[in-house]
Amino acid sequence: PDRGNPILGLVREGGELAHDQGGLPYTTLGYANGPGYRNQDVLPELTDEIVADADFLQEATVPMGSETHAAEDVGIYARGPGSQAFHGVLEQNVIYHVMAQSAAKIRAGVCGRNVVCRLLGGPSITSQPNYAQLRGAAR
Incomplete structure (x- = not known):
């Protein structure tokens, strides 16, 4: 179209x-x-x-009774604080962490009860997280 x-x-x-x-x-x-x-x-x-x-x-x-997400890429557009983290290709689980890092209230709520956040100092804002460090934190 x-x-x-x-x-x-x-x-x-x-x-x-x-x-x-x-x-x-x-x-x-x-x-x-x-x-x-x-x-x-x-x-x-x-x-x-x-x-x-x-x-x-x-x-x-x-x-099917419901739709399953396929492998399509989805565009993400951002403006404002934290928008610099939205570039290139991001894994879907990273999107949440970037948004949480950019929103003080969400970040405070998430990091207050999340072992991974406490270990890393905040939700990850990189598209290539240190998986070994994350696996160690989950134990």
């Missing part, structure tokens, strides 16, 4: 609805698995009204 296409809407190309190989419009966002699976024989013709409904489930290709 073109830049600026609504993430929860239908794909548009040149202002017109884009269509799949079956001639049907499709959503910008899709999931590999989840409750939004539809039998390929009964695909509805999606409209802006259908996809804007609060109960609409994004399309999925594998039927």
